[in-house]
Amino acid sequence: MIKKIIIAIAVLIAFAVAAFIAAGIYAVNNVPEGIVLNWDYPDAVVVGDEFDITITVINELDERRQLGDLSFYSPLLDGASIVSFDPAPAQDQGALPFIDHSVSYNRSIKAEDEFVIVVTMIAEEAGVFSGDVEVTIDGMLSMHTTTQTLVIEESDD
Secondary structure, eight states: OHHHHHHHHHHHHHHHHHHHHHHHHHHHTOOOTTEEEEEEOOSOEETTOEEEEEEEEEEOSSSOEEEEEEEEOTTGGGSEEEEEEESOOSEEEEEETTEEEEEEEEEEEOTTOEEEEEEEEEEOSOEEEEEEEEEEESSTTOEEEEEEEEEEEOOOO
């Protein structure tokens, strides 16, 4: 009897893990239709410099869209830290498991309109740092993920 219970629990755990993996694969491969992300930031900065990353979320569809979370993944933030967001997010979760920094905007973007976010950062360590940045649109199962690279150079001092 105990052996059957253990097998049943193992099967349930296997199904739960498979469902979690399937949802993750679906979300990553479900790029939101009609959403374009434009990135603007310096080609290179110097350790100690404060700089801006401007993220423009463009809604090309003829309907409102909902901007959810903006998340930064390793190792993008290994050489720099976030100072501020403009406009300020509705919630700043900071570091989460597997995510270096995440904020929630929960903001509607009108049809054929755009929303601009300016992330002010400070360069802390020289190197080339690449990592994913993820934007959720219309819920957690619709994500736009892109890889960005920061080049941080040593100061001449």
